[in-house]
Amino acid sequence: MRHVVVLALLAACATRPSSRGRGDTDAPDDAAIAQAARRYVDLIVETSPETATALGLCTREADLDDRTAAGVEEALSRKQGMLAELRDRFARPKASRAALVDLALIEHALDVDTHVQRAIRPHERRPDFYTAPMQALYLMTARDYAPARERAGNLLARVEKIPGVVAAARANLGKPPRVWTQIGIEQAESAQTFFQEQRAFLLQALPQEQARIDAAVAAAQRAYADYRKFLEEVVLPRSTGEFAAGKELFDFLLHEDYFLDGGADRLLALGRALMHKTQAQLTEVARRIDPTSSWPAVLARLKANHPPAAGLLDAYRTEVRRARDFLVAKDAFEFPPGDTLDVVWTPVFARSTITAAYDQPPPFGESTKGLFFVTPVDASLPPDEQAAMLREHNHGDLVDTAVHEAYPGHHLQLSFARLHPSLIRRVVASAIFPEGWALYAEELMAEMGYYTDEERLLQLQWTLVRAARIVLDIGLHTQGMSFEEAVRILTDEVHLERPLAQSEVKRYTQSPTQPLSYLVGREAIFAMRDRYLGRCEPSLRSACLKSFHRELLSHGSIPPTLVEREMFGN
Numbered sequence: 001m002r003h004v005v006v007l008a009l010l011a012a013c014a015t016r017p018s019s020r021g022r023g024d025t026d027a028p029d030d031a032a033i034a035q036a037a038r039r040y041v042d043l044i045v046e047t048s049p050e051t052a053t054a055l056g057l058c059t060r061e062a063d064l065d066d067r068t069a070a071g072v073e074e075a076l077s078r079k080q081g082m083l084a085e086l087r088d089r090f091a092r093p094k095a096s097r098a099a100l101v102d103l104a105l106i107e108h109a110l111d112v113d114t115h116v117q118r119a120i121r122p123h124e125r126r127p128d129f130y131t132a133p134m135q136a137l138y139l140m141t142a143r144d145y146a147p148a149r150e151r152a153g154n155l156l157a158r159v160e161k162i163p164g165v166v167a168a169a170r171a172n173l174g175k176p177p178r179v180w181t182q183i184g185i186e187q188a189e190s191a192q193t194f195f196q197e198q199r200a201f202l203l204q205a206l207p208q209e210q211a212r213i214d215a216a217v218a219a220a221q222r223a224y225a226d227y228r229k230f231l232e233e234v235v236l237p238r239s240t241g242e243f244a245a246g247k248e249l250f251d252f253l254l255h256e257d258y259f260l261d262g263g264a265d266r267l268l269a270l271g272r273a274l275m276h277k278t279q280a281q282l283t284e285v286a287r288r289i290d291p292t293s294s295w296p297a298v299l300a301r302l303k304a305n306h307p308p309a310a311g312l313l314d315a316y317r318t319e320v321r322r323a324r325d326f327l328v329a330k331d332a333f334e335f336p337p338g339d340t341l342d343v344v345w346t347p348v349f350a351r352s353t354i355t356a357a358y359d360q361p362p363p364f365g366e367s368t369k370g371l372f373f374v375t376p377v378d379a380s381l382p383p384d385e386q387a388a389m390l391r392e393h394n395h396g397d398l399v400d401t402a403v404h405e406a407y408p409g410h411h412l413q414l415s416f417a418r419l420h421p422s423l424i425r426r427v428v429a430s431a432i433f434p435e436g437w438a439l440y441a442e443e444l445m446a447e448m449g450y451y452t453d454e455e456r457l458l459q460l461q462w463t464l465v466r467a468a469r470i471v472l473d474i475g476l477h478t479q480g481m482s483f484e485e486a487v488r489i490l491t492d493e494v495h496l497e498r499p500l501a502q503s504e505v506k507r508y509t510q511s512p513t514q515p516l517s518y519l520v521g522r523e524a525i526f527a528m529r530d531r532y533l534g535r536c537e538p539s540l541r542s543a544c545l546k547s548f549h550r551e552l553l554s555h556g557s558i559p560p561t562l563v564e565r566e567m568f569g570n
Contacts, residue, residue: 029095033103036086037423040106043082044427047075050136055427056145056362061154064133064161067168072123076114083110097569101562102424104259109428112257119249123168125176125241126510127184127231130169131224133162134187134194134349139359141201142344145367152205156213159198162220166227173235177243179483179509185231186352191224193348245512247478253513258432259561260520264474267516271470274519275493278464285457296495299461302454303391303497309377312393316356316374317343319402326450333408333549336415338368341406346373353507355392355500358405360414363426370411381499388497396458403445404462408549409438416553425556431514433557436521439466443522461495466522468494469508469515476505477512524560528552531568 045052049060066075086107093103122129140155176184199217203210245253251263279295286295307315320343327333346354350373359371377389403409413434418426442459445451451459468489475481483505490501508515529548536544555563564570 027095027099029090029093030099032089033093033095033099033106034423036090036106037102037427039082040109041423041427043078047078050133053136053139054362056365056367058146058154058365061140061151062157064136064158064165067123067130067165067172069123069168069172072117076117079110079114083107083114086110097566098422101558101566102422104562105424105428105558108256108259109424112253115252115256116249119245123172124174125180127169127173127176127181127235128187128510130165130227131184131187131191131349133158133165134191134347137198138194138347138349141198142371143362143367143369145362145365148201148205152202155198156202156206156209156216159195159202159216159220163223166223169227170230175238175241176235177241177509178236178239179243179506180241181231181236181239183352183506183510185228185236187349188224188228188231190348190351192221195220195224197348243476243483243509244480245477250474250477250512257430257513257559258517258520259430259559260432264478267470267520268474270520270523271467271474271516274467275464275471278460278467282457282460282464285453285460288453289457295457299457299495302396302457303394305396305454306390306394307398309379309386309390312374312376313343313345315393315398316372316402319398320372320406323399323402323407323445323450326445326448327407330448332448332546333412334546335412336368336419339411339415340369341372341411342369343372343374346375351375351378353503353510355503356401356405358410358414360410361418363418368415370406370415372405372411385499388499392497392500394458396455397462399451399455400442400459400462403442403450403459404438407441408444409441410434412441413437413553414557417557420554420556422556425558429557430559432517432521432524432559433563434521435514435517436519436523436525436560437553439463439518439522440525463519464494465490465496465504466518470519472505472508473513473515476508483509521560524564525552528560528564528567531564 041055041057044055045057045059048065049063050065052058052060066072086103090103090107093100095103120126137155137158140151140158145151195217199213202213202217206213247264254260254263254267282295282299286293286298290298320341328335346357350357354373355375357373359373361368361370377386377393379386381389405411414429417429417434420426442463446456446459472481472486472489476483476486486505486508487498487501490496490504491498494501496504529545532548532551533541533544551567552563555566
């Protein structure tokens with residue numbers, strides 16, 4: 001719940017976070033590591049005010065990230081400088097186990113960020129790098145963290161800076177991969193509608209500023225209209241770059257971001273094995289529904305069971321409530337204080353690569369509200385494509401997506417993670433834990449008897465998607481797999497509708513190792529669960545399982561390897 005008095009005293013946002021609850025006497029270097037975490041957060045605020053907005057740290061709410069080539073280089077140099085200092089200062093740290101994990105998180109976050117930025121060069125190769133400010137602008141209207149007038153004043157200042165962002169794009173962009181340019185075009189096109197929505201908020205909060213608002217919104221819309229034209233006419237013809245990260249960078253991310261031993265080759269075998277296992281499970285469930293049909297045939301019929309396009313939000317909201325009520329009735333989990341979740345339409349600028357997604361409450365600040373995004377069916381598409389997208393919002397998918405994104409998936413896990421006393425654990429999140437947890441949550445609900453056979457079949461199809469993601473992630477980034485080859489695997493072997501398959505693969509090209517994080521993370525969580533429950537009496541399994549979840553969710557969104565180190569001491 002929002003505490004109005006506290007918000008007023010803090011000028012609506014946390015200005016500088018503290019290390020809530022961290023002791024300074026655990027070991028000689030604990031206090032110095034906590035100070036390093038504060039320096040890291042300060043650096044993030046200074047170099048990326050947009051990231052600070054997402055975190056709920058709002059001291060630079062009127063600023064946007066510096067996307068000039070000089071600004072990008074300065075930010076990278078500062079991060080590399082901090083990393084070198086930390087490695088020198090903590091060459092042989094004497095600290096508690098928790099503080100050593102925090103130190104590893106800081107150093108690895110800096111190493112991964114700078115390494116990826118140097119390798120990918122987003123300011124030169126990712127046109128959506130210049131549409132990204134819309135995310136920060138959206139959060140300023142979607143989150144009620146401060147009086148509307150205050151948020152609107154800062155928002156307006158940021159909108160006025162949009163033409164400068166587009167000017168940097170014209171100066172910096174070289175030869176991106178073609179698919180990335182297409183994503184940038186789609187996002188630039190969405191800006192017309194997006195800024196009109198921001199205009200409505202601005203006028204309501206600042207009615208006396210109408211002339212300034214109209215000028216700023218019109219300039220931002222013109223800037224992105226010109227940007228779209230620039231991408232279509234200038235950048236797209238020269239978009240001959242490769243999207244593949246390459247094996248060296250891919251294995252680096254597995255080791256440094258996920259703390260995994262081994263490389264892509266070992267995970268590829270796991271992905272293929274899990275695809276075969278899940279296909280067998282799909283066959284078994286489909287035979288219970290219709291013994292005469294294959295699972296793809298049964299699935300095709302079930303996808304016709306969906307709400308109308310206008311009823312999507314209500315349908316998702318119903319399933320979110322049902323999942324939470326089920327967990328309460330089963331006494332399966334504790335819930336964080338002030339637990340709130342809104343199901344809303346995906347912001348227009350994000351719809352080309354998102355079908356459903358979750359945005360957590362800010363780690364700093366008073367709001368506890370999470371946002372569950374659902375992408376509406378695009379009425380401008382041809383009727384057959386609209387029908388295909390609606391089929392991917394079928395009843396079984398609705399049920400499974402509510403579990404994954406909300407309860408007991410992302411919303412529950414991330415709502416606990418933001419409460420961790422460690423500063424760095426509220427800032428740094430490795431995808432392998434939250435995505436692994438959300439997929440584990442799906443399977444847990446199956447174990448608890450939540451799904452009907454119809455719902456279980458669709459849940460297993462999405463497990464198959466996640467297994468295929470391992471194969472596609474590695475294939476696209478290390479083995480020369482083409483965009484169209486990846487789409488065909490999702491349509492022909494996983495049986496996704498083509499528009500959704502294309503949207504999925506667009507995202508995979510931009511996020512090496514993230515697609516494989518779901519099942520790899522889930523398997524690690526199951527391994528920890530087996531180890532934990534192995535110490536329990538069989539008659540106490542239910543209580544032990546609840547205890548395991550409580551303990552597991554108490555470590556933040558850190559890689560399972562580090563969670564295991566803290567839980568079991570290895």
